[in-house]
Amino acid sequence: MSLNNIASQPKANVREDNNLRFSTTGAEELVPSRYALKVGEIDVLVVSDGVLPLPTTMLAHNADPDVRATWLDDMFLPPDTFDWSLNVIVARSGEQTILIDAGLGLDPDLSLPRAGQLIKRLEAAGIDLATVTDVVLTHMHMDHVGGLLIDGVKERLRPDLRIHVAAAEVEFWASPDFSHTAMPPGFPDALRATAKRFVEEYRSYLQPFEQEVEVAPGVVAYRTGGHTPGHSMVHLTSGSEGLTFAGDAIFAVGFEQPDWYNGFEHDPEEAARVRLRLLRELAATGELLVATHLPFPSLGRVAVDGDAFRWVPVFWDY
Template identity: 65%
Template structure:
């Protein structure tokens, strides 16, 4: 993978009117952010502890619909040294209620990336919109036999008997999450390489467990030649900049998630490093500014 191959216009049946991939570099590390599509989500799920009037005002201020909004799904492909690393895998295509998500396999091909070239997969956590792509043909059947899947040990352990007592999810999502995670562990257990706190999967590609959203939730920090970028998974959602104390219904430990979010955004605001996250508007590449008791998302200018 190179910038020449990842940024060129691909002609033919895979052409799309809306861009679905964005290439950038972090020093010597090549990064391709790919949109897996969008999920419809009830707006209240994004801020379960917010006052209804405050949430309504925020949605109106952001020009978002008041009841159901589209939740972006971003995945990344990272090339460092001899490694080609897939960071999360999107939703997959086994969920007919979400027809606008699950685009990863098609869009990898459109970007000129052979799934067999992927040496490693990094998973921020085991929610279905992060692992589903690895469970469907088009990707699963094209992966190399020596593929290594990196995951925090606490995450694998959690999904053996997951606790949803502090989540606020619409039905039947908890059962679907539980079933999908169990299927994933059954299929990929022999390929898992777990880590406790941190693990460097390739030069300048560091996995770090944060917990919060799930017990083993992790972020991926890229650093090379004085540049850095963090793929934050579900540590931050769109409302989490203005209102970092607002809790997301998918968080298994909302209080710890709040602490993780504030700490991460504070670190990024202080360092000026770039941020990418799963559910921020594509391509989600941005910087963070501290503003009063909250933060501000500053989208980067597209580099043409």
């Protein structure tokens, strides 16, 4: 879908030409893979890195299997494996271009041909990697740092690039503890190896922060913990508008069942507390939410639904 194909009348929060200073050059795909919006004066582009097929048990390993199966059936999802979306944000605030997370990358050993699409999709959107001034990592799982490990990518980045990540996250991956996770075989080793390689290759670029950092005007990264010890979210605010990129704090099942544990969570009890706090805040403010693994374009709001919550996706704006 071209960003130029829009109605002639301006719409709230979207530029009249909907280009948002992002080009539309490059070959088009048969699937939508980028979605542009405005948060006040901040240009935002949600970019799909593709999809990652994972066992459905990863959604809720502490839930009764029959209850989990019922939820999947109610959502018309397959019982055993389904595709997790992989979403990334590019934000432009002032003179800075910020990449929030970097996707999975292209590891041939993973055999995941529908994931690791970020770099080519940035190119299709006319975003030159050399224009990226800052990268924010919500955490260092391989589906959030792998795009920076693709051959040839590092050479295209500017030498003064700043990579913002919580200090606790870097410290954790020096000797990670997987005792509270519930991952399929092979995942811990792959995560450990990718994080180690990432730190080795990008150590001089890292800008560790303790609790929060203002990356650019209106763009603040802040540590939440839970999913990983240094897991962070990013809040974008300009004027009266706001958007939270929640990383892996929330998954599709988490609105109705916020106390269900995800298999990748290193501290599932704390992750559930982080999730509840986030959902309550967003339900109260009405601000926009984007998360890594919500269905693309992963843009919507949170409503209270009895004792739980409800995901309210935005209507696509063309």
